[in-house]
Amino acid sequence: MLPAVLTIMLALVVMPFARAAGMSRGFNRLLDAVVRIDVREVEFDGGSRRYSASIGSGVILSDDGLVLTNAHVASPRAVELSVTLANLERVGARLVGWDHWTDLALLRIDMADAKQRHLHFTHAVFGDSNVVYPGEVVYAVGTPYGLTRTVTRGIISNTARPFADTAGVEGYETGMFNTWLQTDAAINPGNSGGPLVTGDGKVIGITSRSYLGANNLGFAIPSATAKHVVDLLSRDGKITRSYIGVVPRSLQDLEAFYSLASNTGVLIDSVDPGSPAARAGLRAGDVILTVNGAKVDGRFPEQLPGIELLIASQPVGSTLALSVKRGVEVRSYSVVTEKLESRVGEEWAFENWGLSVRKVSRAYARENQLDDDTGVIVLGVRSGFPADTAGLSRGDIITKINQRPISSLDRMKAEYAGYTAKPAPTLFEVQRDRRVSLYIVKP
Amino acid sequence: MSLRPAFGRQAILICCSFLGLVAALRATPDLESLFQERLKSVVAVEYVTETEVDRRPTITMGTVIDGNGTIILQSSAIDSRAAISQLKDFRIYLPGDGTSTPARYLGQDAFTGWHFVRADPAIRDRLTPITAFAPKSGAAPRLADFVWGIGLRNKDEDFLPYLMQSHLALIEALPQKTGIAQQEIAAPGLPVFDRDGDFVGLALSSFGQSFLQFGRGGHAQPVTLVNVEESSAFALADEVLPYLGRIPASISGRPIAWLGAFGLEPMDRDVAKFLNLGSQSGAVVSEVLEGSPAEKAGLRPRDIILAIDGKPIPQLRPNTVVPAYIDREVDRRRPGDRMTLTVLRGTEHVELTAVLGDEPTLLREAQRKYFDRLGLIVREFVYGDAVVRRIKTAERSGVVVQYVKPNSPVDIAGLREEDWIREIDGTEVRTFADAVQKLTAIEADEMRTEFVLLVRRGTDTAVLRVKLR
Numbered sequence A: 001m002l003p004a005v006l007t008i009m010l011a012l013v014v015m016p017f018a019r020a021a022g023m024s025r026g027f028n029r030l031l032d033a034v035v036r037i038d039v040r041e042v043e044f045d046g047g048s049r050r051y052s053a054s055i056g057s058g059v060i061l062s063d064d065g066l067v068l069t070n071a072h073v074a075s076p077r078a079v080e081l082s083v084t085l086a087n088l089e090r091v092g093a094r095l096v097g098w099d100h101w102t103d104l105a106l107l108r109i110d111m112a113d114a115k116q117r118h119l120h121f122t123h124a125v126f127g128d129s130n131v132v133y134p135g136e137v138v139y140a141v142g143t144p145y146g147l148t149r150t151v152t153r154g155i156i157s158n159t160a161r162p163f164a165d166t167a168g169v170e171g172y173e174t175g176m177f178n179t180w181l182q183t184d185a186a187i188n189p190g191n192s193g194g195p196l197v198t199g200d201g202k203v204i205g206i207t208s209r210s211y212l213g214a215n216n217l218g219f220a221i222p223s224a225t226a227k228h229v230v231d232l233l234s235r236d237g238k239i240t241r242s243y244i245g246v247v248p249r250s251l252q253d254l255e256a257f258y259s260l261a262s263n264t265g266v267l268i269d270s271v272d273p274g275s276p277a278a279r280a281g282l283r284a285g286d287v288i289l290t291v292n293g294a295k296v297d298g299r300f301p302e303q304l305p306g307i308e309l310l311i312a313s314q315p316v317g318s319t320l321a322l323s324v325k326r327g328v329e330v331r332s333y334s335v336v337t338e339k340l341e342s343r344v345g346e347e348w349a350f351e352n353w354g355l356s357v358r359k360v361s362r363a364y365a366r367e368n369q370l371d372d373d374t375g376v377i378v379l380g381v382r383s384g385f386p387a388d389t390a391g392l393s394r395g396d397i398i399t400k401i402n403q404r405p406i407s408s409l410d411r412m413k414a415e416y417a418g419y420t421a422k423p424a425p426t427l428f429e430v431q432r433d434r435r436v437s438l439y440i441v442k443p
Numbered sequence B: 001m002s003l004r005p006a007f008g009r010q011a012i013l014i015c016c017s018f019l020g021l022v023a024a025l026r027a028t029p030d031l032e033s034l035f036q037e038r039l040k041s042v043v044a045v046e047y048v049t050e051t052e053v054d055r056r057p058t059i060t061m062g063t064v065i066d067g068n069g070t071i072i073l074q075s076s077a078i079d080s081r082a083a084i085s086q087l088k089d090f091r092i093y094l095p096g097d098g099t100s101t102p103a104r105y106l107g108q109d110a111f112t113g114w115h116f117v118r119a120d121p122a123i124r125d126r127l128t129p130i131t132a133f134a135p136k137s138g139a140a141p142r143l144a145d146f147v148w149g150i151g152l153r154n155k156d157e158d159f160l161p162y163l164m165q166s167h168l169a170l171i172e173a174l175p176q177k178t179g180i181a182q183q184e185i186a187a188p189g190l191p192v193f194d195r196d197g198d199f200v201g202l203a204l205s206s207f208g209q210s211f212l213q214f215g216r217g218g219h220a221q222p223v224t225l226v227n228v229e230e231s232s233a234f235a236l237a238d239e240v241l242p243y244l245g246r247i248p249a250s251i252s253g254r255p256i257a258w259l260g261a262f263g264l265e266p267m268d269r270d271v272a273k274f275l276n277l278g279s280q281s282g283a284v285v286s287e288v289l290e291g292s293p294a295e296k297a298g299l300r301p302r303d304i305i306l307a308i309d310g311k312p313i314p315q316l317r318p319n320t321v322v323p324a325y326i327d328r329e330v331d332r333r334r335p336g337d338r339m340t341l342t343v344l345r346g347t348e349h350v351e352l353t354a355v356l357g358d359e360p361t362l363l364r365e366a367q368r369k370y371f372d373r374l375g376l377i378v379r380e381f382v383y384g385d386a387v388v389r390r391i392k393t394a395e396r397s398g399v400v401v402q403y404v405k406p407n408s409p410v411d412i413a414g415l416r417e418e419d420w421i422r423e424i425d426g427t428e429v430r431t432f433a434d435a436v437q438k439l440t441a442i443e444a445d446e447m448r449t450e451f452v453l454l455v456r457r458g459t460d461t462a463v464l465r466v467k468l469r
Helices: A025-033 A111-116 A223-236 A276-280 A301-312 A362-367 A386-390 A409-421 B004-041 B121-126 B269-274 B319-331 B383-388 B409-413 B432-444
Strands: A034-043 A050-060 A066-069 A078-084 A090-099 A104-109 A137-142 A150-161 A165-169 A172-174 A180-183 A195-197 A202-210 A218-222 A246-249 A266-271 A287-291 A319-326 A329-336 A344-350 A355-360 A376-381 A397-401 A426-432 A435-441 B042-050 B055-064 B070-073 B087-093 B100-108 B115-119 B146-152 B161-173 B177-181 B191-194 B199-203 B209-214 B220-225 B233-236 B261-266 B283-288 B304-308 B338-345 B348-355 B368-371 B376-380 B399-404 B420-424 B450-457 B460-467
Touching: A025 A034, A025 A050, A025 A137, A025 A195, A025 A202, A034 A066, A050 A202, A066 A223, A078 A104, A090 A111, A090 A223, A104 A111, A104 A223, A137 A202, A150 A218, A180 A202, A202 A223, A218 A223, A246 A301, A246 B460, A266 A276, A266 A301, A276 A329, A287 A301, A344 A376, A344 A409, A355 A409, A376 A386, A386 A435, A397 A409, A435 B261, A435 B269, A435 B283, B004 B042, B004 B055, B004 B146, B004 B161, B004 B191, B042 B070, B042 B100, B042 B146, B087 B115, B115 B121, B261 B319, B283 B319, B304 B319, B368 B432, B376 B432, B399 B409, B409 B460, B420 B432
Parallel strands: none
Antiparallel strands: A034 A050, A034 A078, A050 A066, A066 A104, A078 A090, A090 A104, A137 A150, A137 A195, A150 A180, A165 A172, A180 A218, A195 A202, A202 A218, A246 A266, A266 A287, A266 B460, A287 A319, A319 A329, A344 A355, A355 A376, A376 A397, A397 A426, A426 A435, B042 B055, B042 B087, B055 B070, B070 B115, B087 B100, B100 B115, B146 B161, B146 B191, B161 B177, B177 B233, B191 B199, B199 B233, B209 B220, B261 B283, B283 B304, B304 B338, B338 B348, B368 B376, B376 B399, B399 B420, B420 B450, B450 B460
C-alpha cells in the first residue's frame, strides 16, 4: 500500500556503442531497436481542448514496425505520435492499441514512409520474465530527464512485486492483473516505455515507474504479461476482460479465524455495490475456494493479481462457478461476468460553454452511489465563459440539460449543437455532493 | 421582511446620522453608567466536553434572559457533534469577577439554535435580564444609528468587560433580520444596545472578512479571517425577544419537528425566469428521506418548493439563505403540525400536506461506549448515519466508530473514525447493545489474541484483524 509515484518518463534513442566489446551481439541489436516517442496529446482539464507534448521511450518488436511502450506514454488522447529511430531519423506512428490495466500500448511505425525513406531498424526479442532471479544483472535503456542514449545497470531486486493503483495511468486503473519486476537499475522520469533487458539483450520487462525521491526503486511490467498483451493488441486493438466486482484480499494470518488450511482460498474484502458478485449474493468476508472447479490460493498479496487475472480472462457474459465459504458453510455461487470497464469515461470539451466533461461510467456511478450512469462529470470550466458564469464548477455532475437526461456524451453533443445553432438560455440540472441545483447557462 | 423599508430610509440617511451624532454626543456622559448597568446581563460561561479519553474546556459568552438566571448561548457555542452526556461542569463568571458559580445546561432549542443554561440561585440577584432593557417603543434600529456592545477579555484577565461602539451600516434578512455595524460591536452571544441603552439585538458569530496575505516572494494569497472574539453582526431585537420563552422542556431539546426534505438548494432568478415563475423564489429538493413525513406527503426529489402554507418563499440575498428559511419554517413548528407545500414538479404546480414528524435520534443523542483495551469508542448507528451513507432503513445495523485511540490494537489494525462496523468475529452486529455485548466479552477475555472486524468505509468494505497480544 505504498503510494505509487508514477513517473512520466522520457525515452531516448540509444545508439550502438562504438566500443561495445564487452557487450553481446544481442545487446547491440537491442540498442538499435530502442526508440524515442514524441507525443502530442489532447487534454480536457480546463474547460477546453488543450494540447500538450511529452516524450517517452519504446522498443520495436517486429520488422513491420510494431513498437511497444507504456499506456501512460501513448494513449487514445494522442493526436500526433512520432518515433525517433536509433539512427536519429524520425518517422510517424499510429496507436494500434492501448491497455491501461497493464500500462502498455502498441504503436505501428508509418511503414510506407519508412520504406520510401529507406529507414532501417532492428527489432528486439522477448526474454522469459518467469526465469529471472533476484540478483540477476539487468539493464534499462531510455531517456531519463532527456539524456538520450542512457543505459543503466542494476539487478533484479524482486520478481513479483504487487502494485495495483486505482488511478495510476493518467487517472486510469492499473496493475491489478500482473505483478511487477523491481530493479535497482536507475529509472528516472524519461525511462517510461523503454525495455529492461538481460545481458544478451532480451527484453524481460518494460520499465514503467519508480519512486521519486527513493534510491533506485524502479518497476517494470514483466515480459510474460507484455507478450500476451502485444498478441491481443496487435490482433484486436484492445483487450476485453471480465468483471465480477470483488476486491480480493490475502488470507495470511486469517486462516485460523476462517478455519482454513494454509494456501486455501482468497478472502473477499469488498463487493462493489450492484456488481455481478453483489447480485449473486456474495458478501465481504466470504472466502472463495475454487473458481470453475480450480482451487485458488490467495494467501499472500503477491498471489492476488493471478487470481484477478483468472477471473478477468473468462469470456464476458460467461458464468463463473464459485465455491465460497461463509462461516462454517460452503456454498456454490454462479456469477455471470460483465465487461470490465474503467471508471474513467470518455471526455469532451464544449468550447462555447467553456466546459469540459467526462462521461459518468458504470464503475464511477457505483463508486459514488449514483442511481445510474446518467450524466457527465465536469472536468473544468473556463473562467468567464458561460458555464463558469452560470455557477458550474469542477466535479459537478450534469444530469439534465433543458430537462432532458444526459444519458450519453452524444446526447450532450446534440444539446450543444442546438445551442450553437441558436444560442439561448439553457437549463442545466447539476448534482454536487448529492445536492441537486439548477443553473442557467446564458450565451 | 424585505430590505425595501431600509432603503426607503436611505433618503434621510445623512440627516439621520447627523442627528445620531448629536444624540451620541449628548449621551456620551451616560454611556459609562449605561455600560455598568448592562454588564449585569452578560456572563462568561465555561464548560467541559468530557469523553472517556480527555476533557476539553470551552469558554463562551452568554446573555441573561429572565429572572430565573436563564442564559442563552449561540448555537455555535457548543459543538453539535458532542454528546449531550459529555457536556459537563458548566460554570458562570461575572464580568471582571475571578470567581465562578456552577450552572446547569438546559438543552438546545431547534428553532433559534440557542443553548440554554441556568445560573445558580446564589448569583441570580446579581443578574439583570436583557428584557429589562427592551425598547419601550419597539422601534427597530435604523441605518447609521449609533450602536454599542460589550466584549469580555480572557479568563486570566477575569473576563474584564470592555466597550465597543460603531454605527449600523446595513440591515439584511439572512433570513433573520440582521444588523451589520461598521466595526465589531460585541462578543458573539452578547447584547447590542443603542445610544439610549435599549436592547437592539444579539451579536451573532462574526462573518468572514477577505484579506490578502503576502508571502515572502511578494505573492498575494486571498485568505478569509474570522474574528471569533468580536462580531459586527447582530440579530435584531425582534428576532430575539419573541423567542426568549423557548426554553427546552428537556435537555434533548425535544420535541423537534421533522420534514425529511434533504439537500435543499436555492433556485436562482434566471432559473425562475426560465421556468416561467417570474420573480418567484424557491428551493430544489435533492432527496426525500426514506420514511420521512415529506415522503409520506408525496414530495419527490427534484420538486421545487415555492410556498409554505400558501405563503411564497421570499426572495433573499444571498439566495443561499433560502434553505435556512425553509428549515426555520419547519423548526418553528411542532411534531404533528401540518405544513402545506406548494411545489413545482416538471411544469405542474402541486400542493402537498405533510404532517411533521419527530426528528429521528440525533448524533448528539446517540449512545456511546468506550473500550479502553481495544482502543475505540463505538456509537449507535443513527438515522443521520444512514442518510450520510445512503443506506436503506432495512440495512440499518451495526455501529459507527466514534474514536480510535492512537497506537491501540484497533488503530494498528487500520480501523478509522467513522468506519461502520458490520460484523464482529464473522457475526453480524445488529444493534448497539449487540456490539457492546460482543466487544465487552472480547475486552474481558484476557486470553484472546485477536478478533476480526468487517467494516465499511464509503462503498468499500474491509476485513480487519485486530491483534490483542
